[in-house]
Amino acid sequence: EIVLTQSPATLSLSPGERATLSCRASQSVSSYLAWYQQKPGQAPRLLIYDASNRATGIPARFSGSGSGTDFTLTISSLEPEDFAVYYCQQRSNSPVTFGQGTRLEIK
Amino acid sequence: EVQLVESGGGLVQPGRSLRLSCAASGFTFDDYAMHWVRQAPGKGLEWVSGISWNSGSIGYADSVKGRFTISRDNAKNSLYLQMNSLRAEDTALYYCAKDMADDAFDIWGQGTMVTVSS
Numbered sequence: 001e002i003v004l005t006q007s008p009a010t011l012s013l014s015p016g017e018r019a020t021l022s023c024r025a026s027q028s029v030s031s032y033l034a035w036y037q038q039k040p041g042q043a044p045r046l047l048i049y050d051a052s053n054r055a056t057g058i059p060a061r062f063s064g065s066g067s068g069t070d071f072t073l074t075i076s077s078l079e080p081e082d083f084a085v086y087y088c089q090q091r092s093n094s095p096v097t098f099g100q101g102t103r104l105e106i107k
Numbered sequence: 108e109v110q111l112v113e114s115g116g117g118l119v120q121p122g123r124s125l126r127l128s129c130a131a132s133g134f135t136f137d138d139y140a141m142h143w144v145r146q147a148p149g150k151g152l153e154w155v156s157g158i159s160w161n162s163g164s165i166g167y168a169d170s171v172k173g174r175f176t177i178s179r180d181n182a183k184n185s186l187y188l189q190m191n192s193l194r195a196e197d198t199a200l201y202y203c204a205k206d207m208a209d210d211a212f213d214i215w216g217q218g219t220m221v222t223v224s225s
Contacts, residue, residue, distance in 0.1 A: 001169075032210070034210070034211035034212075036152075036212075038152075042217075043202055043215035043216065043217055043218060044144075044152065044202075044212075044215055045215070046207070046211050046212060046213045049207060049210050049211035049213075050210060050211075055211070055213060056213075087151065087152055089152075089211065089212075091210060091211065094166050095154055095166060095167075095168050095169070096142070096154040096157065097154065098151060098152040098153065098154065099151075100151050101151045101152075
């Protein structure tokens with residue numbers, strides 16, 4: 001099973017700042033990595049697929065990069081609605097696995 | 108509108124069974140693989156099971172293998188999860204999710220809560 005490790009566990013930033021979230025895989029997942037956003041009481045929402053492709057309707061301030069074992073989700077300028085928990089997910093190998101999440105909180 | 112609506116959750120005693128359903132609408136259901144993902148209270152996401160468009164390929168997490176069975180009825184645009192021998196650690200919000208063509212999960216339902224307790 002591929003283990004995804006997200007860092008940091010919690011990120012405290014202010015609106016307007018740049019956020020950089022990391023996801024590291026225990027072995028290569030090529031580019032089969034996705035990012036999700038989850039707000040309290042809501043289902044996860046797909047942000048990024050195939051490491052760098054924005055899902056439909058996702059604002060351009062969200063971007064993904066990386067391949068192999070190291071991936072990054074960047075939010076260029078934080079909006080108030082961006083404070084949430086973010087998960088990475090791999091589909092390269094079965095079983096599908098998720099990272100433990102990064103909580104992005106308002107500083 | 109593309110939508111997934113789960114149902115069938117509830118409070119169940121350890122060792123008993125429960126069947127979850129997921130009704131799909133707004134897309135061609137039989138074109139896509141589907142999945143169940145769960146989230147224990149206050150915890151992260153855990154993939155439970157997935158099924159290909161024609162039920163020809165099925166997978167399970169080790170934690171549920173041998174106890175849970177995924178199935179689908181394309182004529183009814185529905186996905187199911189039969190959960191047997193339930194344990195306290197199966198307590199979670201169970202989400203149904205649409206596969207984006209062997210890639211990410213692009214559509215999620217709002218979930219149905221399963222609580223296993225005596």
